[in-house]
Amino acid sequence: MGEGLLDLRSQLGFYKFYHHNPRNVLIHSIFVPTILFSGCCMLHRVKIYQGISLTAVLSVSFSIFYCLLYFPTGLLAGVLLLLLNLALIDRRVDLTFKQELSLFVIGWIFQFVGHGVFEKKRPALVDNLVQSLVLAPYFIMFEFLFKLGFMPRLKATLEHDLEIKQRNSRKQKQ
Template structure:
């Protein structure tokens, strides 16, 4: 999976060179993930005697996929997913059904619009997932990889993303 991930990331990067497009993706991906799990957080089910939400169950396959692509990035995304799943549970616990659906629609519109603006205005290129639907699942990995690079980790990914490695790993 590691070589597959590196090839996919290198391809994904070609669609995400503009810094403002990348910033729009950070914002958009978080909002779209929350929008995806929010309605599913309404339904609680018992799995092996443990009460959980359908959102958590639905997130498990993609989280496993991200772990298989890159364990460290997958673990970081798991942490972010826990925060977003918890936020969704709190929202569902406080909002009416109509309020939850309204918020979901707003999150989809704002998250999707940020993606479109990022590509049309800043990148001047259509979204990567139009050419390769697998890229839909690479967005969170790309965003987390950029974060790791900014924090001075993952020189191997900095080379793929075509940035200069930063931080303590830049000793050569």
């Protein structure tokens, strides 16, 4: 298995190792988008240059990284981020900062509950903060696509890789 920064299998495998309990994945499927949405709303208030928001800069950066990992799904993620940015620019999202912050905090609380109660494993962000924050929305999109029946070989490969990682992890603990 390739371990490179731009290797889709290793990137998704890293995240899957911390998120394989179905209840935790469900929690993340709800609250990663909640955190992404509320975080984008808050960061849209921060203007970098001539009205360009921090959300726009991060969205472009995330989209490029996702496209480099795998172009078709990277393009899909990029379109979704573009739509979110357009909604923010057109003020179709009209939340107060307090509402945005509340959604953001609630999302993080549920994430940690999912790890502590169901996964029984520390969150991935403890081992790699940046990779976890950037990869989380992309991973959740893949989980959704897997549920719809797309990319069954990739899903099977990731599950096989996870079994090997778990076996190796158990051996190291013994």
